[in-house]
Amino acid sequence: MSKLLEVKDLHLKIGDAEILKGMEFSLEKGEVFALIGPNGCGKSTLAYTLMGINNYQPQAGEMLFKGQRINDLKINERAQKGITLAWQEPARYQGVTVRDFLALGLKSQGQEVTEAKLKDALNKVAINPYQYLNRFVDKSLSGGERKRIELASLILMQPELIILDEPDSGVDVVALNNIAEMINHFKNSGSGILLITHSEEMLKYADQAALVCEGEIIRQGNPQDISEYFKSFCYPCAKEEDCETEVAS
Numbered sequence: 001m002s003k004l005l006e007v008k009d010l011h012l013k014i015g016d017a018e019i020l021k022g023m024e025f026s027l028e029k030g031e032v033f034a035l036i037g038p039n040g041c042g043k044s045t046l047a048y049t050l051m052g053i054n055n056y057q058p059q060a061g062e063m064l065f066k067g068q069r070i071n072d073l074k075i076n077e078r079a080q081k082g083i084t085l086a087w088q089e090p091a092r093y094q095g096v097t098v099r100d101f102l103a104l105g106l107k108s109q110g111q112e113v114t115e116a117k118l119k120d121a122l123n124k125v126a127i128n129p130y131q132y133l134n135r136f137v138d139k140s141l142s143g144g145e146r147k148r149i150e151l152a153s154l155i156l157m158q159p160e161l162i163i164l165d166e167p168d169s170g171v172d173v174v175a176l177n178n179i180a181e182m183i184n185h186f187k188n189s190g191s192g193i194l195l196i197t198h199s200e201e202m203l204k205y206a207d208q209a210a211l212v213c214e215g216e217i218i219r220q221g222n223p224q225d226i227s228e229y230f231k232s233f234c235y236p237c238a239k240e241e242d243c244e245t246e247v248a249s
């Protein structure tokens with residue numbers, strides 16, 4: 001059976017800068033695969049490339065979703081197939097209410113929109129539906145609130161592949177617990193999660209982790225081991241001098 005996601009020798013340049021330099025890994029259904037690594041090593045760029053955001057078209061390599069090449073699919077086509085990205089900094093939508101935003105997610109999956117579904121999803125991320133359903137998803141909501149609402153949208157959409165870009169950044173402890181519960185919920189329902197994180201707490205929910213350095217995966221394995229390795233060998237970065245990290249072959 002094919003993997004949920006396969007990334008093969010992925011290369012991406014932005015202008016003259018080579019940001020992804022042969023990224024390679026795979027992810028199974030029901031698996032949480034964490035990407036860790038220093039700021040600016042290319043984690044978010046990989047997320048945008050997988051999602052098919054404009055101007056993030058790889059120059060070489062392949063992205064396969066359930067065995068099918070998705071390189072040439074547009075962002076909405078990838079979304080229809082069941083791929084979703086929760087942004088590090090959740091988007092603002094001028095004039096769109098929380099109700100409209102959540103309903104849109106449901107409709108995009110061809111599902112019926114009911115008040116009960118919307119309320120249930122908001123309750124799961126500790127957002128009071130009575131206070132928030134008619135508010136706008138714009139700058140009047142805090143970053144943490146928008147992040148929770150985005151997560152509620154994911155709960156409604158039940159995507160097969162969820163790319164979570166630093167889901168824990170800017171949220172409080174309560175939301176952190178909600179995120180952890182949500183990760184387990186998706187995992188148990190067979191979705192795969194690509195989890196980009198700097199948090200040791202979040203890593204506890206990962207089945208596997210990969211260490212990214214300058215656009216390449218240089219080590220992969222047990223999340224705790226990868227995290228320990230990262231802390232021991234990559235701070236401060238010794239790449240220019242006597243880097244102990246060997247690029248995985």
Ligand SMILES: Nc1ncnc2c1ncn2[C@@H]1O[C@H](COP(=O)(O)OP(=O)(O)OP(=O)(O)O)[C@@H](O)[C@H]1O
Pocket residue numbers: 014015017019037038039040041042043044045046
């Ligand atoms: N549009 C762009 N133009 C030029 N350089 C870019 C652009 N987008 C990203 N980069 C560069 O690509 C590199 C990778 O950025 P990216 O956001 O993927 O890193 P990251 O690993 O997600 O970092 P962080 O942990 O800080 O979120 C950085 O050096 C960044 O400056």
